[in-house]
Amino acid sequence: MRITALAGGVGGARFLRGLLHHLERTGDEAAELTVIGNTGDDITLFGLRVCPDLDTLLYTLGGAVDEGQGWGRADESHHVAAELAALGATPTWFSLGDKDFATHIYRSQLLAQGMPLSGVTARLASRWGLPDRRVTLLPMTDTPVETHVVLDEGDGSRAIHFQQWWVRHQAALPAERFVVAGLDGATPAPGVLDAIRAADVVLLPPSNPVVSIGIILGVPGVRDALRGARAPVVGVSPLIGGRPVRGHADVCLRTIGVASTSEAVAGLYADFLDGWLVDDADPMAGRMRPVVTARPLLMSSLEAAADIAGAAFDLGVRLAAKDSAT
Ligand code: GDP
Ligand code: CA
Numbered sequence: 481m482r483i484t485a486l487a488g489g490v491g492g493a494r495f496l497r498g499l500l501h502h503l504e505r506t507g508d509e510a511a512e513l514t515v516i517g518n519t520g521d522d523i524t525l526f527g528l529r530v531c532p533d534l535d536t537l538l539y540t541l542g543g544a545v546d547e548g549q550g551w552g553r554a555d556e557s558h559h560v561a562a563e564l565a566a567l568g569a570t571p572t573w574f575s576l577g578d579k580d581f582a583t584h585i586y587r588s589q590l591l592a593q594g595m596p597l598s599g600v601t602a603r604l605a606s607r608w609g610l611p612d613r614r615v616t617l618l619p620m621t622d623t624p625v626e627t628h629v630v631l632d633e634g635d636g637s638r639a640i641h642f643q644q645w646w647v648r649h650q651a652a653l654p655a656e657r658f659v660v661a662g663l664d665g666a667t668p669a670p671g672v673l674d675a676i677r678a679a680d681v682v683l684l685p686p687s688n689p690v691v692s693i694g695i696i697l698g699v700p701g702v703r704d705a706l707r708g709a710r711a712p713v714v715g716v717s718p719l720i721g722g723r724p725v726r727g728h729a730d731v732c733l734r735t736i737g738v739a740s741t742s743e744a745v746a747g748l749y750a751d752f753l754d755g756w757l758v759d760d761a762d763p764m765a766g767r768m769r770p771v772v773t774a775r776p777l778l779m780s781s782l783e784a785a786a787d788i789a790g791a792a793f794d795l796g797v798r799l800a801a802k803d804s805a806t
Contacts, residue, residue: 481508481510481511481512481680481681481797482511482512482514482675482678482679482680482681483499483511483512483513483514483679483680483681483682483683483793484513484514484515484516484675484676484678484679484681484682484683484711485499485513485514485515485516485682485683485684485685486515486516486518486620486682486683486684486685486687486693486696486697487515487516487517487518487533487537487685487687487692488517488518488521488533488685488687488688488691488692488693489518489521489532489533489536489537489550489551489687489692490536490540490550490551490726490727491685491686491687491688491692491718491725491726491727491779492515492517492518492533492536492537492685492686492687492692493536493537493539493540493541493545493550494540494550494779494785495683495685495686495687495716495779495785495788495789496513496515496537496540496541496685496789497540497541497782497785498779498782498784498785498786498787498788498789498790499513499683499786499789499790499792499793500513500541500613500615501782501783501785501786501789502786502787502789502790502793503793505786506790509614511614512614512615512616513613513614513615513616514615514616514618514671514675514679515537515615515616515617515618516618516619516620516672516675516676516696516702517531517533517534517537517601517617517618517619517620517696518533518620518687518691518692518693518695518696519531519533519534519597519619519620519621519625519695520625520626520627520642520660520663520691520692520695520696521533521627521642521643521691521692522624522625522626523574523626523641523643525571525574525576525584526564526569527588528581528584528585528587528588529584529587529588529591530574530576530584531587531597531601531619532551532643533692534601534604534617534619535551535580535583536550536551537617538583538604538605538607538608538610538617539551539552539553539608541608541610541613541615541617542607542608542609542610543608544608550726552575552577552580553577553579553580555579556577556578556579556580557577557578557579558575558576558577558578559578560576560578560581561575561576561577561578571644571648573644573647573648574643574647574648583604586600586603586604587600587604590603596622596669596670597619597621597622597669598618598619598622598669598670598671601617601618601619602616602617605617616671616675618669618670618671618672618675619669620666620668620669620672620695620696620699620702621666621667621668621669621672621699622667622669622670623662623665623666623667624662625660625661625662625663625666625695626641626642626660626661626662627641627642627658627659627660627661627691627695628640628641628642628658628659628660628661629641629642629644629645629653629655629657629658629659630655630656630657630658630659631645631653631654631655631656632654632655632656633654639659640653642658642691646691646727646728650728651728651731651732655731655735656735657735657736658690658691658732658735658736660695660698663695663698663699664700666699666700667699667700667701668699668700668701668702672699672702673701673702673705676702676705676706676709676711677705677708677709677710679709679711680711680796680797680800681711681712681714681793681796681797681800682706682709682711682712682713682714682796683713683714683715683716683789683792683793683796684713684714684715684716684749684753685716685789686716686717686718686725686777686779687718688718688724688727688729688732689718689729689732689733689745689748689749690729690732690733690735690736690738691732693749694736694748703751703752706752707751707752709752710803711796711800712754712755712795712796712799712800712803713749713752713753713754713755713796714753714754714755714756714757714792714793714795714796714799715746715749715753715755715756715757715770715792716756716757716777716788716789716792717742717745717746717756717757717758717759717762717777718745719740719741719742719745719759719762720759720761720762720777720778721759721761721762722740722741722742722762723740724740725778725779733745741762742756742758742759742762742764743758743762743764746764746770746772749770753769753770754769754770754771754796754799755770755771755772755773755792755795755796755799756770756771756772756773757772757773757774757775757777757788757791757792757795758772758773758774758777759774759775759776759777759778760774760775760776762774771795771799773791773795775788775791776788
């Protein structure tokens with residue numbers, strides 16, 4: 481069974497950790513998981529290339545994430561950041577721990593030696609034992625891309641990096657639109673399109689539909705591959721009662737003119753979505769496509785995340801069986 485998933489950071493990582501737990505507890509050891517990670521959040525800080533979503537996936541699936549935050553390393557110290565602040569280095573609004581710094585130093589070293597991001601990510605994935613768990617982590621593209629936010633200041637003239645808007649300003653500066661620098665000319669990283677085409681089930685975790693999943697879908701070729709995939713595509717809503725569980729997905733949705741409802745989020749994927757999990761608090765009329773299942777969607781524990789991921793996976797398997805029967 482080949483499973484392919486698109487993922488942002490915390491929501492994607494918690495869901496996928498749940499999926500692996502589900503597969504382990506059901507004894508499904510033959511399953512292979514390929515994760516296509518968002519790189520639109522990537523940023524260069526202190527000369528180092530930082531890939532927040534890929535790192536959240538690595539640390540979470542590798543069992544080393546700070547559980548409270550959902551990102552960064554557990555048992556972290558911040559000596560380097562304190563020293564940088566004492567030197568007057570900026571920015572000071574992006575938190576990087578000492579262990580985390582090692583990841584960015586190593587990544588930057590390999591990139592400077594000419595290794596593509598996909599190669600670097602494979603190295604880091606080995607460090608976290610992902611191959612042993614039959615997990616492949618791919619960046620959506622090796623082309624450097626960065627999501628920027630055009631601020632709504634009347635003349636559309638000022639854009640800031642997505643991280644500055646999200647982390648520093650907590651998405652409180654009115655945004656006019658998102659622009660992803662480099663995306664038009666980006667090519668999917670090696671293996672990305674094949675992973676979608678060869679999958680038996682494609683899963684969309686409850687990642688941010690605009691600035692995580694939406695960015696991956698913007699990589700030329702990815703959306704077409706999903707439309708043409710023989711596998712069913714099953715997604716999980718990131719909203720419970722019309723509100724994001726964490727982060728500012730509602731603000732992102734408003735910025736692109738989409739309502740903050742599970743139904744409207746499904747609409748963003750309408751051209752390829754076959755199955756959709758919504759929370760019991762978000763009723764959606766029964767329909768032919770996507771097939772909607774309502775259940776609790778709060779990933780309050782590893783077991784709860786495994787139950788949700790298992791429900792998404794099982795729906796995908798059911799839809800695949802129905803496809804092959806017709
Ligand atoms: P980020 O890159 O760290 O922001 O993470 P993602 O894009 O992968 O996921 C963020 C989304 O995950 C947010 O829109 C949240 O609403 C959603 N999310 C987080 N925890 C949960 C949860 O327990 N249940 C559901 N359904 N969604 C969640
Ligand atoms: Ca992110």
